[in-house]
Each structure stands twice: as C-alpha cells, then as structure tokens.
Amino acid sequence: MRYVVYGAGAVGGVIAARLALGGHDVQVVARGAHLEAIQRRGLRLVTAHDEAVVELRAADTVADLDVGSDTAVLVSVKSHQTAAIMHDVLRGTPPDVTLVSAQNGVANEATMLRGRHHVLGMVVMLPSSHLEPGVVIQGSSAKPGLLDLGCFPSGTDDRAEAVADGLRAGGFESVVRPDIMAWKYRKLMLNLGNAAQAACAPGADKDELDELVRSEGEAVLAAADIAMVSEATDARRRADHLDTSLMRARGGGSTWQSLRRGTGDVEVDYLNGEISLLGRLHGVPTPANDLLRDTVWRLAAERAEPGSVAAADLLKELQT
Known part of the structure; x- marks a missing residue:
C-alpha cells in the first residue's frame, strides 16, 4: 500500500x-x-x-x-x-x-x-x-x-x-x-483538556477545569448512550509505550500549538464543542465545556499567547 x-x-x-x-x-x-x-x-x-x-x-x-x-x-x-x-x-x-x-x-x-x-x-x-x-x-x-x-x-x-x-x-x-469509535470517544475525553491547557497556565485551578469538562463529557456520553471503552482499558493500552521524558521542547498539545503559531483558528468546536452539541441534544448542561470553547476561540481570534487566561477567573465565572 x-x-x-x-x-x-x-x-x-x-x-x-x-x-x-x-x-x-x-x-x-x-x-x-x-x-x-x-x-x-x-x-x-x-x-x-x-x-x-x-x-x-x-x-x-x-x-x-x-x-x-x-x-x-x-x-x-x-x-x-x-x-x-x-x-x-x-x-x-x-x-x-x-x-x-x-x-x-x-x-x-x-x-x-x-x-x-x-x-x-x-x-x-x-x-x-x-x-x-x-x-x-x-x-x-x-x-x-x-x-x-x-x-x-x-x-x-x-x-x-x-x-x-x-x-x-x-x-x-x-x-x-x-470498535474503533468506542476508543475514539475515550480519546475525546482526554482531548477535552486541550482547551484549558491552551488557555491557562499549569496549576491546581487548571486541573480543576480539566476535571469539570471531563465530568460533563462522561455525563453527556452516558445520556446519549454512546459506547466508550473504559478509562482502565485505555490506560492498559497505553501502558508504558510512550516515553516523553527525553522529549525536546514541545510546548503543549495541538490546541496550544495552534495558539502559539497564531493560526487564528482552533479545532475546539470538535472537542469541547462536541460535548456542547451532545449536551444540548440530550438535555445535559455543559457550562464548563461551553466556557472553555468560547474562551479558546476568543484567544485564537485575538492571536493571544497560550496560557494568557487565569484559570481561577474561569472557575469564578462558572460559579456565578
């Protein structure tokens, strides 16, 4: 081939x-x-x-x-x-x-x-x-x-x-x-964290945002009755195959890199936005995914640097 x-x-x-x-x-x-x-x-x-x-x-x-x-x-x-x-x-x-x-x-x-x-x-x-x-x-x-x-x-x-x-x-x-799509939906749960990684500096507040968007994602897929392999099954597949300890300066993931390159666009509509879509179709609120999607789109449009939003401010906005 x-x-x-x-x-x-x-x-x-x-x-x-x-x-x-x-x-x-x-x-x-x-x-x-x-x-x-x-x-x-x-x-x-x-x-x-x-x-x-x-x-x-x-x-x-x-x-x-x-x-x-x-x-x-x-x-x-x-x-x-x-x-x-x-x-x-x-x-x-x-x-x-x-x-x-x-x-x-x-x-x-x-x-x-x-x-x-x-x-x-x-x-x-x-x-x-x-x-x-x-x-x-x-x-x-x-x-x-x-x-x-x-x-x-x-x-x-x-x-x-x-x-x-x-x-x-x-x-x-x-x-x-x-059952490749069941594996891809599990990977989607991981990629929901791309938005907070791109928008916010590392820290406990950013980690809390990650937990919120993934919790919403799990709830939405359950409501939509979408098959997904378990977190434990996915962890066993990954095992120790990937080792990034010697990796040269990579920066962050794909969304982080889009902001750093100043492309003006990001794929967040198909990550966090996928959860927003399914949530609306199945009556499940997705405020954290909605907010992070909109935040990253704003950063992309403004050609802003990655990590320029305080995670604590986003958490406060979600509490109002």
Missing part, C-alpha cells in the same frame, strides 16, 4: 517521515512556508536521540500527487478543516481510495463517508509538535506513537490490516479494532 498524508504538521509530519523511513512510498499535502521548506530541503524529523531529513513528494493539493486505488490517504488536518479539504480529496482520488482519519474528535469519519465509501478511523496517541516550517518533532523516545485503527462505523478488513502493517513498519504500535 502507498500513502498520502494530507496535512504534514505535527502528527501528519511524524507519520509521513516514519512511514518513509520504514521503506514506504509516501507523499504529502502541505501548505505555505511548510510546503516550500519540504520541497526545498525535505522534511526534518527531530527526535530525542537524533534527526533525519526525509525527501518526500509534496504538493498543496492531492490532485498534483500520484494517487491510485492502492493508496491510503491519511487525513491529519484539524477537525474544523476536514469538510473544506474533502473537496480537494474528492477531485484528486479514485472512488475506491482508502481514507483514514488520523485526527482527534469523532465527527471526521462521517464527513469523509459522505464522499468515499471506505473510511478508517484512527486513535492518535502521538506526542509531537510543529512550530517551524519544514520541521516536526517526535515527542516519544520509546515507540513514536500508538495508532490503532478500524473501519468506520465498525468492523475490520484487509485494508485496515494493510495500513496497520505499514504503520508498524514505521515503528508505531498499531492494532486493528472492530
């Missing part, structure tokens, strides 16, 4: 580089200065132990790449960008291409399924960062990441197994699961 990584940022860039280092045919879609750097110098992968420069065919549209029925397109843009890039994907891929949502959130797979019939969901556990054009940082010095996947909405097949084989050749842990 050949691979196209659509969105060669922090997650997509590390996946693309490691797939290529594992001997696979890999192309990438990137934009702006990052694309120019990859085309001129290759993609530089920085790890805790060494660096590697990987030469990749790169373009700003999938139509300018070589995509066939034997290609898996790993989509790793932020969730709020998925609908827009699907227009490009549909123009540049055959009907029987394999699409893989290498993304946080739980809404991307349905968006992809509107245009292509073979869609795989992926749980992304890959500490990484991208703050400089042409450079991605692999955060884990043990396995680079855990990338379990399965068919959407459920099931397994030979294509899922082939993609997992390729990821394992690139050094990743990858298990094919028939």
Whole structure:
C-alpha cells in the first residue's frame, strides 16, 4: 500500500517521515512556508536521540500527487478543516481510495463517508509538535506513537490490516479494532483538556477545569448512550509505550500549538464543542465545556499567547 498524508504538521509530519523511513512510498499535502521548506530541503524529523531529513513528494493539493486505488490517504488536518479539504480529496482520488482519519474528535469519519465509501478511523496517541516550517518533532523516545485503527462505523478488513502493517513498519504500535469509535470517544475525553491547557497556565485551578469538562463529557456520553471503552482499558493500552521524558521542547498539545503559531483558528468546536452539541441534544448542561470553547476561540481570534487566561477567573465565572 502507498500513502498520502494530507496535512504534514505535527502528527501528519511524524507519520509521513516514519512511514518513509520504514521503506514506504509516501507523499504529502502541505501548505505555505511548510510546503516550500519540504520541497526545498525535505522534511526534518527531530527526535530525542537524533534527526533525519526525509525527501518526500509534496504538493498543496492531492490532485498534483500520484494517487491510485492502492493508496491510503491519511487525513491529519484539524477537525474544523476536514469538510473544506474533502473537496480537494474528492477531485484528486479514485472512488475506491482508502481514507483514514488520523485526527482527534469523532465527527471526521462521517464527513469523509459522505464522499468515499471506505473510511478508517484512527486513535492518535502521538506526542509531537510543529512550530517551524519544514520541521516536526517526535515527542516519544520509546515507540513514536500508538495508532490503532478500524473501519468506520465498525468492523475490520484487509485494508485496515494493510495500513496497520505499514504503520508498524514505521515503528508505531498499531492494532486493528472492530470498535474503533468506542476508543475514539475515550480519546475525546482526554482531548477535552486541550482547551484549558491552551488557555491557562499549569496549576491546581487548571486541573480543576480539566476535571469539570471531563465530568460533563462522561455525563453527556452516558445520556446519549454512546459506547466508550473504559478509562482502565485505555490506560492498559497505553501502558508504558510512550516515553516523553527525553522529549525536546514541545510546548503543549495541538490546541496550544495552534495558539502559539497564531493560526487564528482552533479545532475546539470538535472537542469541547462536541460535548456542547451532545449536551444540548440530550438535555445535559455543559457550562464548563461551553466556557472553555468560547474562551479558546476568543484567544485564537485575538492571536493571544497560550496560557494568557487565569484559570481561577474561569472557575469564578462558572460559579456565578
């Protein structure tokens, strides 16, 4: 199987580089200065132990790449960008291409399924960062990441197994699961903390916000009767596969990085906003998720620095 990584940022860039280092045919879609750097110098992968420069065919549209029925397109843009890039994907891929949502959130797979019939969901556990054009940082010095996947909405097949084989050749842990969305909803619970991490400095007040948004999330999924693997099951899967103790300066997670890069947009609508949506559909209040979603959107619009909001002030607002 050949691979196209659509969105060669922090997650997509590390996946693309490691797939290529594992001997696979890999192309990438990137934009702006990052694309120019990859085309001129290759993609530089920085790890805790060494660096590697990987030469990749790169373009700003999938139509300018070589995509066939034997290609898996790993989509790793932020969730709020998925609908827009699907227009490009549909123009540049055959009907029987394999699409893989290498993304946080739980809404991307349905968006992809509107245009292509073979869609795989992926749980992304890959500490990484991208703050400089042409450079991605692999955060884990043990396995680079855990990338379990399965068919959407459920099931397994030979294509899922082939993609997992390729990821394992690139050094990743990858298990094919028939209930991948139950795993993705558990990952969503973790990603609800991205907003407080991006908006607030570390500390007990920030941790309290994390607990509030996750408690609301658990209540909403229970009310919606959405299947989710247990926290204990998820912890056993992670075990000690990822080791970030030797990681070079990464900063924070994906939402933190969006604020630091000053992109002007964030994917919080598909993380905390997913809980807000489900809460409204099922009559469950979600004030903490609502407030953090709105706060992070304001910071993004103002091009504000990460950590510029006092968590104590947000807690006070929730108590009024």
